[in-house]
Amino acid sequence: MHPTHIPLRVATGAFILNSGIGKLKAGEEEAEQMHGWASSVYPVFKDMKAGDFTKALAYAEIGLGAALLLPTVPSAVAGAGLAAFGVGLTGLYLKTPGMTQEDGIRPTPDGTGLAKDVWLVGAGLTLATQSFLSGTKHAAQSVADGVGNAAGAVAGGVTGAAGAAAAGVTGAASSVGHGLADAVGVSGKGKAKGTLKGLSKGAHTAREDLSEALADLADSLLGKR
Structure with a gap:
């Protein structure tokens, strides 16, 4: 892990890890709400039970948060996972009725809470691209030497x-x-x-x-x- 990646990885990793742990304690009503919301945008989840979906989402968030916090996980891998997770949440925001204004991009008051998840995409891409460019630079220097x-x-x-x-x-x-x-x-x-x-x-x-x-x-x- 590059020293400049530490603040970004710690902040996002801790937030996502806490969110995953919280979902493990979700009640039946909350699980039904999350499942219904996700399955309306991503039909692949319709056949899953609400409890199973909530647990799967919780474990996914816990795994991603741990990957971001562990220094042994390369930033390219952790960043790619974070960007993919952010894209999924952004898809929920863009495809859910009432979350965006008439232009389909700017959030409504109800969609503001989801619109902020776009920062996960930016943070993930930053980690992945910086790690990739750093590795390419080192490889080129080795070849030159x-x-x-x-x-x-x-x-x-x-x-x-x-x-x-x-x-x-x-x-x-x-x-x-x-x-x-x-x-x-x-x-x-x-x-x-x-x-x-x-x-x-x-x-x-x-x-x-x-x-x-x-x-x-x-x-x-x-x-x-």
Whole structure:
């Protein structure tokens, strides 16, 4: 539960919870009145007994009130339930004769008590949308961080591979240079055989160093995939 949601959830949750507890104590006449009123707007309740309807409504309000008060229930879930409950009460207000004026929206003196239930819809939608937008923002930030880390890893791998290749080429060039220096340093016809041997050794060493550098480059690139 976000700290900014606490006042709204506590206020609405406590009100609805108390209303549900009060309906459990409703008498037969009050139950008949509530059932008749609800079934006239929502025919699905006509086949229910008045007592059963009143108890079901009471338990629904108690459950919704508890969900709003419990911090472990996400605001998106609690807000959606609150908005649905408010829509049901608003439907009673709009569809019951005598509750609205001629425009069908503004309440009459008798409908004022029901018209105020529209705030439940606004409160529920506020909780649900804020929670959803907050979760979307966190998800987008996580994706951005993941992409940034991946890009950094790839860049590091390419840099390391390039460095390994450069070191290998430098080593190969150094080996060739040493071989040539050895060859130039040898003089006399009697040393010709030693000269050719020095050149061959330098070329062989350079080839090995270059092969190792290319292998390191390939391993580094493949390892970052």
